[in-house]
Amino acid sequence: MLQGGCLCGAVRYETDGAVFHESICHCSMCRRASGAPLVAWFSVPRPTLRIVAGSPAWYRSSAKAERGFCPSCGSALFFRSSLLTGEIDITTASLDDPARIPPRDQIYAAVRIPWVATIESLPSFAEARK
Ligand SMILES: [Zn+2]
Numbered sequence: 001m002l003q004g005g006c007l008c009g010a011v012r013y014e015t016d017g018a019v020f021h022e023s024i025c026h027c028s029m030c031r032r033a034s035g036a037p038l039v040a041w042f043s044v045p046r047p048t049l050r051i052v053a054g055s056p057a058w059y060r061s062s063a064k065a066e067r068g069f070c071p072s073c074g075s076a077l078f079f080r081s082s083l084l085t086g087e088i089d090i091t092t093a094s095l096d097d098p099a100r101i102p103p104r105d106q107i108y109a110a111v112r113i114p115w116v117a118t119i120e121s122l123p124s125f126a127e128a129r130k
C-alpha cells in the first residue's frame, strides 16, 4: 500500500495498484503547475486510487488532461488524461515515503532546464544554508 497527501494534510490518498511509468517529467506544464524545475510521477490503474480524506480540485491544463491539487494548500497531486482513462498519475513527492518509488526514466528531456543536470555538483548543506 502506498499512502500520500498534500502539504496541509486536507487531501490524503492511498493505492495498492501496480505501479508503472515511474518518471521524471521536465515539461513546461509540470514546471508551471508545481513551481518546481522537474516533477516525478508514477502511474497506477485509476480504480486503485482511493481518496481517503478531503477532495482534490481539478484544473483542466489541456484539452485532454486535468491536474488534481489540494484546494487548500495547492499541492500538485494527480494528473489524468481523457485519452488514458484506465490510469492516473500521482506525484511521487506527495508520497509519505517517496524513496519507495525511484524514477526509471525521464520524459520531455529535450526541454529540461539546462542547470538541472548540474545540481549534484553544487555546494550542499545537510539542512538550511548556514
Ligand atoms: Zn493541502
Ligand SMILES: [Zn+2]
Residues within 6 Å of the ligand: 025, 026, 027, 028, 029, 030, 031, 108
Ligand atoms: Zn510534464
